[in-house]
Amino acid sequence: MKLFFDCERTVSSALWRALSAIIDKKGSLIVTNSREKADLILVDQQRKIGGEYDATRTYVIINIPGTTEKGIEKDKLPANVKLFQFGSVVAEMATLIGKMSAKVIDQPDKEMEGIISHPKKVNHHLKNILVIDDSRKNLIKAAEQLSGKNNLWLANGLEAALEIISKSNLDFYAVLCDLYLPMSPMTLSPQAFKPGQLVPYGMPLIFICSTCPVARIAIVTDISHHNDPISATFDLLSGKTFLLDGTTVKFLHARLDEKGAKDWLWALESLENI
Numbered sequence: 001m002k003l004f005f006d007c008e009r010t011v012s013s014a015l016w017r018a019l020s021a022i023i024d025k026k027g028s029l030i031v032t033n034s035r036e037k038a039d040l041i042l043v044d045q046q047r048k049i050g051g052e053y054d055a056t057r058t059y060v061i062i063n064i065p066g067t068t069e070k071g072i073e074k075d076k077l078p079a080n081v082k083l084f085q086f087g088s089v090v091a092e093m094a095t096l097i098g099k100m101s102a103k104v105i106d107q108p109d110k111e112m113e114g115i116i117s118h119p120k121k122v123n124h125h126l127k128n129i130l131v132i133d134d135s136r137k138n139l140i141k142a143a144e145q146l147s148g149k150n151n152l153w154l155a156n157g158l159e160a161a162l163e164i165i166s167k168s169n170l171d172f173y174a175v176l177c178d179l180y181l182p183m184s185p186m187t188l189s190p191q192a193f194k195p196g197q198l199v200p201y202g203m204p205l206i207f208i209c210s211t212c213p214v215a216r217i218a219i220v221t222d223i224s225h226h227n228d229p230i231s232a233t234f235d236l237l238s239g240k241t242f243l244l245d246g247t248t249v250k251f252l253h254a255r256l257d258e259k260g261a262k263d264w265l266w267a268l269e270s271l272e273n274i
Contacts, residue, residue, distance in 0.1 A: 001029050001100060004038035006048045007062060015042070015062070018090045019097075029097060040100065046072055046185070049195040052157045053182035055080060056136065058100065059195070062089050069190035078196040118164065119151045126151045127173035131264060132161045132205070134181050134198075141261035142176075146268070158184040158201045162208070171213040176267050177202045179221035179230065200230055206249055216248040218271045222262055225253070241274045248274060 005012035016031060032038050035052070042060045043049060044067050049059050059081045061068065074083045084092045122128070130153040131142040139154050146152050153168070155161040158181050165172070180198040202219040209217045225232040237251040250271050255263040 001040060001097070002032040002034075002038045003029055004032055004035050004041045006035070007042055007044040008067065011044060011062070011064065012042075015089065015093075019093055040097070044068055046190060046193060046195065049081065050157065050159060050185055052160060053196045054134070054136070054156070055196060058082070058096070060084055060089075060093065060096070062086055071190055076194075081195050118153050118168070122151050122170070128168075128170050129153065129268070130155065130161070130164055130172055130175045132156075132175065132177040132181070132202075133262070134178065135261075137260065138178070138262045138264075141257070142264045145263075145265040157181055158205075159186060161205065165209065165212050165214070171215070172209075173215055174268055174271055175205075175209050175214050175217040176264055176271075177205055177217060177219055179203075179219050179223065203230075206244065206247075210244040210247040210249075214247050216250075216271050218250045218252050218267050220252045220254045220262060220264075220267045222254040222256060222260075250274075 005016070007015070019029070035041060038057065040058050040060065041049075042062060044062050044064050046061050046069050049061075053059075055078070057080065061072065061077075061081065061083045063072070063083055064086045072083055077083060082092075082096065127150045129146055129150045131139065131146070132155045133139055133142070134156050136156075139156065142154060143152065150173075151170075153164050155164055161177070165175075179200055179202040181201040183194055183197045183199045184201075185193045202221070206217055206219065219234075221228075221231050221234065223231040225235055231253070234251045234253055238253065240250075242249040248271070252267055252270055255266045257263060
């Protein structure tokens with residue numbers, strides 16, 4: 001099991017020393033410097049869970065007076081987000097880790113091989129493509145289908161996407177974006193921020209991309225139009241192409257493979273065939 005600390009350094013060091021003293025050291029728990037590879041993520045502020053929230057991971061907010069936001073309502077947090085008091089965190093962590101170690105964590109490392117946020121080296125002869133989706137399964141599918149022949153960029157939330165779009169200094173051939181992404185704490189008060197709650201960020205991202213060097217963008221949703229009112233409106237837009245300040249825009253109901261992952265190659269071809 002991999003543990004990632006996103007706390008003030010002295011807190012991280014002290015907590016790790018305390019945990020190491022009481023937890024079996026047979027390789028069952030190691031610290032990683034990669035948030036993306038962690039099973040268990042410790043933060044000292046709720047905001048640090050951020051827009052990169054992943055429902056397959058477990059988060060622990062350590063409530064430290066003077067550091068952690070006030071007013072966090074424990075009973076309104078998602079099931080995979082825990083709130084532990086600083087004074088009892090070691091005992092509570094030991095119990096939690098014991099429970100997690102007793103079950104199979106559904107995120108084997110091999111699934112994450114090849115999942116990168118940006119190309120190791122940009123080939124200027126290839127197209128730059130950004131895929132934005134909070135589902136690990138869908139990001140893996142994007143890497144399988146689109147890497148190699150393109151400079152592929154991956155983002156699992158709003159903030160990561162904005163970072164890539166605004167700071168890569170590249171022209172993007174295409175952006176393929178999920179409709180719903182986890183809520184970002186950006187500018188929100190602690191009371192307004194709800195970790196894990198899905199927000200239709202795909203819609204404002206259309207306008208953000210139109211102000212950047214992005215040639216085309218498709219919003220690709222796999223949410224049934226019977227279950228979601230915004231997805232239902234895609235029926236009215238299906239097959240239509242829009243031009244927004246020079247950026248081509250399309251709305252697509254995703255095609256899924258036999259495992260339920262999005263067919264990004266089909267989405268890209270649909271965006272190209274206008």
